[in-house]
Amino acid sequence: MVNAVIFDMDGVVVNTEPVGLEANQKFYKELGIEVTDEIYSDFIGNSDKNIIQKLRSRFNLEQSEEVLLEESYKYYFDAFDTSDELELIPGVKDLIIDLYNNGMTLVLASSAAKRKIEAVFTRFDLHQYFKTKISGEDFEYSKPNPAIFVEAVKQTGFPKEECIIIEDSTNGIKAATGAGVFCIGYKGEHSMGQDTSLANKVITDFKQLDYKTIKNLI
Known part of the structure; x- marks a missing residue:
């Protein structure tokens, strides 16, 4: 029972999904990287920290994990606070x-x-x-x-x-x-x-x- x-x-x-997609597209554009649908779908269910770790490893990003995480949150909450979807x-x-x-x-x-x-x-x-x-x-x-x-x-x-x-x-x-x-x-x-x-x-x-x-x- x-x-x-x-x-x-x-x-x-x-x-x-609409908020995350909008935020991530802007974030990835700022980083100058292309995240395919296949890569993106593999991120689903992962924590933000682990996603950032995967991005740093895959795209050889120089910024620290902490900096990237805070930047990703900025984009997310900008989208979250203004979204009507x-x-x-x-x-x-x-x-x-x-x-x-x-x-x-x-x-x-x-x-x-x-x-x-x-x-x-x-x-x-x-x-x-x-x-x-x-x-x-x-x-x-x-x-x-x-x-x-x-x-x-x-x-x-x-x-x-x-x-x-x-x-x-x-x-x-x-x-x-x-x-x-x-x-x-x-x-x-x-x-x-x-x-x-x-x-x-x-x-x-x-x-x-x-x-x-x-x-x-x-």
């Missing part, structure tokens, strides 16, 4: 409220930086529903390394056999399975070719889930 649900954020709770994934807030009202423990485990998580949760009034929020910036390795989900399970207060993870990215689903946790793969219209085949269950619409369905999923 399920007692806790661990949510990824980008692509599961909120569609940040930023929106929650359809149906996800209804699911979150349904789970919360029925006593389910909710934890966020996102590769996003803490400042990005806080901005999203404030903008969409999500703070009260989650027991805690975990950021990938606190871990040395990004998803598909399972460390963030191992910690998320610990924070729920329940054994992993009573937890599920909702993920949309190839790297995130690999991390969930690596942590030994039942994983629901969300395959939405903004999934950008992510592979959900390793998920225990795949959905295409959050209307397919509710408290009763999830409670008895395992």
Whole structure:
């Protein structure tokens, strides 16, 4: 029986793709580098720190990791603060409220930086529903390394056999399975070719889930 649900954020709770794409295109242009769709899709599910590390290595960038990270945040929040395209994934807030009202423990485990998580949760009034929020910036390795989900399970207060993870990215689903946790793969219209085949269950619409369905999923 399920007692806790661990949510990824980008692509599961909120569609940040328009904001991220706009910000990254400007950032990459400033750096004078060309990041193909194939390279970009491989970044999905990675922490900002790990993405910057990959960019520095692939393109032999001279700037320090810290400088590049702060510059990338400047572009991101410029886009975030002015975007009218930023929106929650359809149906996800209804699911979150349904789970919360029925006593389910909710934890966020996102590769996003803490400042990005806080901005999203404030903008969409999500703070009260989650027991805690975990950021990938606190871990040395990004998803598909399972460390963030191992910690998320610990924070729920329940054994992993009573937890599920909702993920949309190839790297995130690999991390969930690596942590030994039942994983629901969300395959939405903004999934950008992510592979959900390793998920225990795949959905295409959050209307397919509710408290009763999830409670008895395992």
